[in-house]
Amino acid sequence: MLPEELQKEIQEKSSLLTALQNEFRGIIVGQRYLMQRLVISLLANGHVLVEGLPGLAKTLAVKSLAQAIQADFKRIQFTPDLLPSDLTGTLVFNPKDGSFVVKKGPVFCNILLADEINRAPAKVQSALLEAMQERQVTIGEESYLLEEPFLVFATQNPIEQEGTYPLPEAQIDRFMMKVKISYPTKDEEKIILDRMTGNDHYEVKPVLERNDVLALRNLAQSIFIDDSLKNYIVQLVTATRNPKEYNLEIGRFIQYGVSPRASIFWTMAAKAHAFLQQRAFVIPDDIKIVAPDILRHRILRSYEADAENISTEDLIQQILSKVPIP
DSSP states (O other): OOHHHHHHHHHHHHHHHHHHHHHHHHHOOSOHHHHHHHHHHHHHTOEEEEEOOTTSSHHHHHHHHHHHTTOOEEEEEOOTTOOHHHHHEEEEEETTTTEEEEEEOTTSSSEEEEETGGGSOHHHHHHHHHHHHHSEEEETTEEEEOOSSOEEEEEEOSSOOTTOOOOOHHHHTTEEEEEEOOOOOHHHHHHHHHHHHSSOOOOOOOOOOHHHHHHHHHHHTTSBOOHHHHHHHHHHHHHHHOGGGGTOSOGGGEEEOOOHHHHHHHHHHHHHHHHHTTOSBOOHHHHHHHHHHHHTTTSEEOHHHHHTTOOHHHHHHHHHHHSOOO
C-alpha cells in the first residue's frame, strides 16, 4: 500500500478507535492512560499486566473493552487452590460409552481477565503461559487453538503480598506492557460518586466486531517505521544490558537487561500509538511514550538499587535521556 493510501485509510479507520474510546469514557471516569494502553494492546496483539490498588476500575475497564468489541469475556479470580484444569479445562469420562469428552475451561475466550494473577501456584502459571505464547491449550494429548483475538489482561495488587507467588520471569516477559494506575483526582472522584450512586447507569454499546479488530490490527502493523528508529529501539534495549556503552553510570543498579522480546513489542506498541495519533509513520515520541510500559517489568534491578531506592522508572528515564534520538 502506498504511503498516501495508508495515511488515508488510517484517518478513516481512526473514527472507529475514537468511538471505542468514547464508550470507555461513558462508563470509566478518568483512567485515560489505562484506556489508551488497552487499545494499544488490542492493536498490537499484546497481553497487559495492570498493577493498581483495589477499586480503581481495572475489571470494569477490561469488561467494557470486551463489550465494546463484542468479544467473549471471561474473568478468573486466581487463588492458591486453583488448578490448571480450572483454567484450561479437562477430560471428563462418559460412562455411557466409556470415552473421554473434552470440557473446555474459561481460557477459551477472546479476552481473559486474570484477577490477582500472582495468587496462583506455578502449575497454573505454566498452563496460562502456553495460552499466552502459543495461543493454544493442551488438554490430554490434544492441543486446541484459541480463537483470535485472544488477549490476557492480568491484575496485581502492589501492596498485599502475603500468600502470593512471584510470577516467573519467562511469564512476565510475555506481557507486552505493564501498566501502573493510581487514584483518581478529587474532581474525578466526585463524578464517580455521582455516577455510581444515582439512578442513571450507562451501558456500553458495541462499536466494533472481532473481524474489525483483526483488520485494524493488520493496518496498525502496516505503519511505517524508519530504519533509524528501529536502530534507536535497538540502542535503547542495548543500553539496559551494557549501560557503559552509552556513558550511563547505572550498571550496578541493573542485574539483567531486557530480552529481544522487548524490542519486538516496543516496535509494535509504537506503531499502535502512531495509529491512535492518526499517523501512518512512527516518530521518536511514539517510542518514548510507551517506553515505561514496555520496560518496567523487564529490567531486573539489583539489590543495590533497592538499597539506594532507585526505581525502575528512574533507570528508564536515565536511559531515555542519554541515548541520542535520531
